[in-house]
Amino acid sequence: MIEARIDSLKIKNDLCLSSLIKNNLASKFKNENLELECFNIDENFNSINFDNKIIKNLFILGLPTEGIKFYTFILPRPFIGSTFLRDSDIAVNTFLKEPSNEN
Numbered sequence: 001m002i003e004a005r006i007d008s009l010k011i012k013n014d015l016c017l018s019s020l021i022k023n024n025l026a027s028k029f030k031n032e033n034l035e036l037e038c039f040n041i042d043e044n045f046n047s048i049n050f051d052n053k054i055i056k057n058l059f060i061l062g063l064p065t066e067g068i069k070f071y072t073f074i075l076p077r078p079f080i081g082s083t084f085l086r087d088s089d090i091a092v093n094t095f096l097k098e099p100s101n102e103n
Contacts (some may be wrong), residue, residue, distance in 0.1 A: 009063050011037060017064060024049045025058060029068050038067035044094040045087060054099060059091040 011017045011028065020026035020039075024046045029040040039060045040048040047055040062071065062084065071083055 009037060009066065011039070011064070018049065020058075024051070025055055026060065036067040038069075039064050041065055041068070043062060043090075045091040046094070057095060059095070061087050 009017075011021065017026075017039075021028070025082070027040050027050045029036045029038050042048060042054050045058050045059045045061050045065070047058040049055055049060050069083075
């Protein structure tokens with residue numbers, strides 16, 4: 001038997017991810033009294049900070065959003081829909097549509 005799984009993500013244990021929270025560039029997702037171990041994002045995958053402000057041009061995808069998004073990481077191949085690739089398309093298209101990408 002081989003145990004093949006991805007360990008749980010702990011934002012506070014990751015220097016890069018925890019710095020996003022420290023610098024108010026991101027916040028954890030909350031549903032009333034329940035705080036999940038994932039980042040709060042909008043429908044375009046932009047980060048949302050503690051002030052509920054959308055941080056333009058800061059996109060968070062994949063494991064740091066696991067909890068409000070659910071990913072099954074399979075290898076992308078023809079005729080198989082990949083959630084991650086679709087989400088990436090949304091983030092890239094949002095970035096390209098923004099009038100100012102200087103931030």
